[in-house]
Amino acid sequence: MPQATSTPAPPASNLKKLLVHVLWAVVAVAAAFCLAAIALNRGENINSIWLVLAAACTYALGFRFYGRFIAARVMALNNQRATPAERLENGHDFEPTNKWILFGHHFAAIAGPGPLVGPVLAAQFGYLPGTLWIIIGAVLGGAVQDFVILFASMRRDGKSLGQMAREEIGKLGGFVALLTVLLIMIILLAVVALVVVNALAGSPWGTFTIAATMPIAVFMGLYLRYWRPGKVLECSLIGFLLVMAAIVGGQWVSQSAAWAPVFTLSSLALAFAIIIYGFLASALPVWLLLAPRDYLSTFVKLGVIFLLAVGIVFVRPELELPAFTRFTDGNGPIFAGKIFPFCFITIACGAISGFHALISSGTTPKMIAKEWHAWPVGYGSMLLESFVAVMAMIAACVMHPGVYFAVNSPAGIVGATPAAAVATISSWGFPVSVPEMQELARGVGEQTLFYRTGGAPSLALGMAHIFARSGGGQALIGFWYHFAIMFEALFILTIIDAGTRVGRFMLQDLLGHVHPALGRTSWMPGVLATSSAVVLAWGYFLYQGVRDPLGGINSLWPLFGIANQLLAAIALCVATTILIKMHRARYIWITGVPLVWLVIVTFTASWQKIFSPVPRIGFLAQAGQLEVALRSGVIAASKVAPTQALIFNARLDAAVCGIFLILVAVILIDSVRVWTGILRGTRTRQVVESPFVLSRLAEEV
Amino acid sequence: MKRLRSFVSFIVALLRELADENAYHRHLAAHGRVHSGEEWRKFSEERLRAKYLRTRCC
Numbered sequence: 001m002p003q004a005t006s007t008p009a010p011p012a013s014n015l016k017k018l019l020v021h022v023l024w025a026v027v028a029v030a031a032a033f034c035l036a037a038i039a040l041n042r043g044e045n046i047n048s049i050w051l052v053l054a055a056a057c058t059y060a061l062g063f064r065f066y067g068r069f070i071a072a073r074v075m076a077l078n079n080q081r082a083t084p085a086e087r088l089e090n091g092h093d094f095e096p097t098n099k100w101i102l103f104g105h106h107f108a109a110i111a112g113p114g115p116l117v118g119p120v121l122a123a124q125f126g127y128l129p130g131t132l133w134i135i136i137g138a139v140l141g142g143a144v145q146d147f148v149i150l151f152a153s154m155r156r157d158g159k160s161l162g163q164m165a166r167e168e169i170g171k172l173g174g175f176v177a178l179l180t181v182l183l184i185m186i187i188l189l190a191v192v193a194l195v196v197v198n199a200l201a202g203s204p205w206g207t208f209t210i211a212a213t214m215p216i217a218v219f220m221g222l223y224l225r226y227w228r229p230g231k232v233l234e235c236s237l238i239g240f241l242l243v244m245a246a247i248v249g250g251q252w253v254s255q256s257a258a259w260a261p262v263f264t265l266s267s268l269a270l271a272f273a274i275i276i277y278g279f280l281a282s283a284l285p286v287w288l289l290l291a292p293r294d295y296l297s298t299f300v301k302l303g304v305i306f307l308l309a310v311g312i313v314f315v316r317p318e319l320e321l322p323a324f325t326r327f328t329d330g331n332g333p334i335f336a337g338k339i340f341p342f343c344f345i346t347i348a349c350g351a352i353s354g355f356h357a358l359i360s361s362g363t364t365p366k367m368i369a370k371e372w373h374a375w376p377v378g379y380g381s382m383l384l385e386s387f388v389a390v391m392a393m394i395a396a397c398v399m400h401p402g403v404y405f406a407v408n409s410p411a412g413i414v415g416a417t418p419a420a421a422v423a424t425i426s427s428w429g430f431p432v433s434v435p436e437m438q439e440l441a442r443g444v445g446e447q448t449l450f451y452r453t454g455g456a457p458s459l460a461l462g463m464a465h466i467f468a469r470s471g472g473g474q475a476l477i478g479f480w481y482h483f484a485i486m487f488e489a490l491f492i493l494t495i496i497d498a499g500t501r502v503g504r505f506m507l508q509d510l511l512g513h514v515h516p517a518l519g520r521t522s523w524m525p526g527v528l529a530t531s532s533a534v535v536l537a538w539g540y541f542l543y544q545g546v547r548d549p550l551g552g553i554n555s556l557w558p559l560f561g562i563a564n565q566l567l568a569a570i571a572l573c574v575a576t577t578i579l580i581k582m583h584r585a586r587y588i589w590i591t592g593v594p595l596v597w598l599v600i601v602t603f604t605a606s607w608q609k610i611f612s613p614v615p616r617i618g619f620l621a622q623a624g625q626l627e628v629a630l631r632s633g634v635i636a637a638s639k640v641a642p643t644q645a646l647i648f649n650a651r652l653d654a655a656v657c658g659i660f661l662i663l664v665a666v667i668l669i670d671s672v673r674v675w676t677g678i679l680r681g682t683r684t685r686q687v688v689e690s691p692f693v694l695s696r697l698a699e700e701v
Numbered sequence: 702m703k704r705l706r707s708f709v710s711f712i713v714a715l716l717r718e719l720a721d722e723n724a725y726h727r728h729l730a731a732h733g734r735v736h737s738g739e740e741w742r743k744f745s746e747e748r749l750r751a752k753y754l755r756t757r758c759c
Binding site for chain 1: 715717721722724727728730736738745747749750751752754756757758
């Protein structure tokens with residue numbers, strides 16, 4: 001498939017060429033037709049298969065033409081050039097790997113909860129804005145970023161984004177990149193923990209299932225270390241069967257008068273449980289809990305994504321949500337703000353995600369056997385992730401709009417009782433009733449589905465709906481719902497424990513410059529102190545989210561989205577710098593256009609989140625409003641302390657948002673200084689690539 | 702049938718890669734060692750230490 005620039009493919013016959021041209025013309029027409037169908041449809045429900053076809057055809061075109069253009073013309077990939085995997089092969093991290101295996105490996109690494117949760121939240125605008133952003137954003141932005149960073153790292157012996165920022169832009173850029181990643185990690189961990197808390201609060205079935213995964217992971221850890229060393233697949237299969245048994249057992253627990261209260265936990269109790277878990281998992285040996293859970297969650301994640309794709313194609317459900325809802329006006333119940341800029345920061349992973357740049361400059365560049373493999377691995381994997389986001393959008397939109405809003409809206413917006421909530425939501429033109437919600441909750445084995453903010457429960461409902469129609473019918477919908485919740489919580493918890501550990505290492509790395517002992521990973525007081533600091537940092541934001549009367553997602557998810565997109569802006573700054581240094585200045589629009597777009601989106605969103613006069617959008621306006629209420633004496637004495645905490649939190653969020661902006665502005669200014677210097681000839685364009693070495697590997701590995 | 706067989710063998714190879722089993726076999730081959738519990742523990746500790754030094758994706 002991929003060709004070396006130096007070894008052109010044999011000439012094809014004219015007929016074959018014509019057929020290929022006709023085939024791609026058909027794909028292009030199909031893409032245009034499907035996109036037009038989903039964009040122009042009004043009033044009637046649309047079948048989800050239109051979204052699937054629009055996405056698949058656009059991805060095919062983007063991959064074949066745009067991705068290939070970047071690979072051949074801009075990067076000039078060359079299969080004759082030995083990759084770091086070949087030159088530095090050591091049997092560990094540097095290892096030439098089959099491109100499709102590496103594709104799966106890279107996809108498993110970039111696919112997290114982001115592409116699942118973001119589209120579900122953004123569906124409050126209707127299916128159209130989010131879907132178009134996912135498809136177009138991935139082809140022109142996300143896949144380009146992943147691909148260029150993977151290429152750059154591959155040409156630099158697998159260097160990380162931070163190292164490349166330091167070498168290509170300057171020392172300041174490298175330090176700012178490290179600090180930004182650490183801050184983003186803290187917000188990321190808080191927001192994904194909040195998603196799990198909101199999914200499990202008041203749900204004995206879900207809580208039991210997730211609690212059971214911990215002893216199962218410990219059992220797997222012991223099994224792998226002492227009983228059957230090295231048998232990871234066998235062990236993961238046993239773990240999977242045990243988790244399935246836990247889901248079945250969870251139903252029994254939820255119906256047991258004795259056990260159900262034990263596993264029915266409040267949001268606050270769950271938040272503290274997750275904070276304690278994060279600390280323990282960060283400090284315990286990785287083989288005991290973290291690694292076995294990670295293996296299991298990777299397999300479950302890939303399996304469920306595959307099942308969901310098959311289910312959507314098999315069932316072809318109709319989308320119940322309209323193309324646009326009334327909340328394009330910025331008054332959405334899930335999060336406040338208009339489509340621009342908030343749709344584009346709510347959906348980060350799935351369209352463009354800065355975190356991917358960390359993966360593309362991590363393990364993957366050390367495993368690429370041939371340079372042209374970076375095309376399917378870097379560009380193609382992101383398209384597949386984008387497709388996962390489209391599936392999440394479909395799963396959210398197959399629900400009745402009234403049900404979708406009843407599940408996702410916080411009590412602070414729609415009213416504190418079910419009757420008030422259905423009245424508010426019905427008044428928006430999305431009819432829903434209390435009996436309908438009760439029936440639905442009973443069907444999935446939950447006490448209630450009102451106010452289940454965070455996206456995970458509504459995604460699980462949508463997935464259960466699709467799975468149940470694929471097999472088992474309504475009798476199994478409760479099982480499928482909790483299977484989906486287990487799937488989401490399992491890999492979110494893996495992110496929390498792994499992320500806390502990584503955050504601890506980053507903090508140790510930074511503090512090691514101040515006090516060398518704190519930088520030693522073997523010094524237990526340092527390990528405990530830095531683990532506690534990281535857990536307390538994200539734990540505070542989680543606590544803040546749980547106590548937030550607007551559900552927490554309204555403030556934390558945009559903060560996370562802004563942070564993630566700003567990281568993407570840093571990656572694109574590095575990528576643009578590298579293109580200029582490679583004498584590819586005429587192609588800088590490839591990374592420059594997504595960079596300019598992200599800078600406009602994130603700076604606008606950040607500005608609005610800090611300074612908007614609307615209290616639900618602007619953190620400072622929210623703090624001001626609460627302060628006025630406090631001074632005027634309308635707040636009851638018992639609520640004074642929590643209100644003061646809310647005021648402090650709103651100001652803290654504004655400060656964090658401001659810090660992100662300043663950090664990225666610093667990198668941006670530094671980058672522009674480097675670009676203009678090179679283009680004017682006042683600065684040398686020194687490319688820090690590894691020297692050319694002729695490859696000895698066969699074409700296909 | 703041949704295509705199905707190659708697809709299945711690809712899936713198995715991918716699962717083994719994700720499970721670090723392939724990496725373990727490469728490690729044994731690269732160092733001329735044979736499988737044992739102790740060897741797996743040494744390999745696993747080194748690999749996991751490197752794996753969890755890296756950021757996870759969202």
